[in-house]
Amino acid sequence: MAHIHWYPGHIAKAEKKLKELLNLVDVVIEVLDARIPQSSVYPDIKKLLGEKPRLIILNKSDLADETETKEWKKIIEKNTGYPVISSCASQNSDISIIVNKVTELAKPKIDKLVTKGLLPRPARVVVVGMPNVGKSSIINKLIKKGKTKVGAKAGVTRQQQWVRVNPKIDLLDTPGIIPLKQEDQTKAGKLAMVNSVSENAYENEEVASELIDILKTKYPEQLREYYKLENEFSLEAIAKSRNWIVKNEEPDVTRTAVMVLTDFRAGRIGKFTLDDLEQQDE
Ligand SMILES: Nc1nc2c(ncn2[C@@H]2O[C@H](COP(=O)(O)OP(=O)(O)OP(=O)(O)O)[C@@H](O)[C@H]2O)c(=O)[nH]1
Numbered sequence: 062m063a064h065i066h067w068y069p070g071h072i073a074k075a076e077k078k079l080k081e082l083l084n085l086v087d088v089v090i091e092v093l094d095a096r097i098p099q100s101s102v103y104p105d106i107k108k109l110l111g112e113k114p115r116l117i118i119l120n121k122s123d124l125a126d127e128t129e130t131k132e133w134k135k136i137i138e139k140n141t142g143y144p145v146i147s148s149c150a151s152q153n154s155d156i157s158i159i160v161n162k163v164t165e166l167a168k169p170k171i172d173k174l175v176t177k178g179l180l181p182r183p184a185r186v187v188v189v190g191m192p193n194v195g196k197s198s199i200i201n202k203l204i205k206k207g208k209t210k211v212g213a214k215a216g217v218t219r220q221q222q223w224v225r226v227n228p229k230i231d232l233l234d235t236p237g238i239i240p241l242k243q244e245d246q247t248k249a250g251k252l253a254m255v256n257s258v259s260e261n262a263y264e265n266e267e268v269a270s271e272l273i274d275i276l277k278t279k280y281p282e283q284l285r286e287y288y289k290l291e292n293e294f295s296l297e298a299i300a301k302s303r304n305w306i307v308k309n310e311e312p313d314v315t316r317t318a319v320m321v322l323t324d325f326r327a328g329r330i331g332k333f334t335l336d337d338l339e340q341q342d343e
């Protein structure tokens with residue numbers, strides 16, 4: 062089991078910053094990694110986001126198991142009551158879906174303003190998610206469509222800008238970063254596999270070995286095919302198949318671990334979902 066450490070001080074600070082952002086918005090776009098739809102959820106997300114309407118995006122769907130993404134979408138919709146869509150950076154067709162869902166989610170709030178005698182205004186939206194899930198890519202996609210900078214509103218730090226995506230949506234141009242906290246070490250290991258964890262916090266060999274263990278159970282044929290393996294699935298077997306041998310005839314597992322993680326993250330071995338549909342959180 063990989064050992065990944067979190068720093069409580071950093072987490073408290075990040076949570077505070079995130080809460081300040083959340084106070085400014087009507088709707089939250091929560092970005093998850095489609096390869097780990099369960100492990101990329103922040104353990105305290107409900108407490109953090111409260112009752113704020115949420116659109117959940119399973120991003121990097123181009124790297125995930127398509128059939129499983131569809132299943133996870135249904136499961137998360139059922140469990141949270143919020144709409145879930147899958148998306149990936151190379152696809153622009155999901156922009157209009159995101160825009161429509163966000164507008165729908167914000168409608169009750171905007172209608173309420175109107176009943177109170179206020180003028181309707183665009184919905185205020187922020188994109189949040191753990192490191193590296195694709196927050197900036199999604200913001201850029203949405204902004205490219207709109208372009209008009211709206212300027213800082215009161216209470217927003219100077220670094221943040223509202224961008225009018227369309228007449229009904231103002232988006233914060235910087236994301237809310239959900240800190241990495243995952244006491245469940247199996248989930249933490251998966252966050253490392255998808256590159257959401259700082260490299261200093263884990264050992265490549267441990268994380269790559271765990272990845273191989275998951276792939277040999279779920280996707281053995283693709284693993285066998287890609288690395289030209291026979292019946293042994295391990296860092297050693299992959300090193301041997303590449304003829305990566307160091308002194309004393311030892312397989313070079315250090316180099317192999319880096320390669321396996323890189324290949325997986327680029328989707329070269331296949332489109333894989335690492336979380337298990339059979340092992341769902343309640
Ligand atoms: N294959 C694939 N890569 C993606 C996708 N979205 C983002 N990426 C890549 O993933 C990396 C991280 O994307 P960002 O948009 O910077 O993610 P982020 O959440 O803003 O990351 P941080 O700011 O570091 O927390 C970049 O190399 C992107 O090119 C996607 O849908 N598919």
Ligand SMILES: [Mg+2]
Nearest residue numbers: 196197198236
């Ligand atoms: Mg970013």
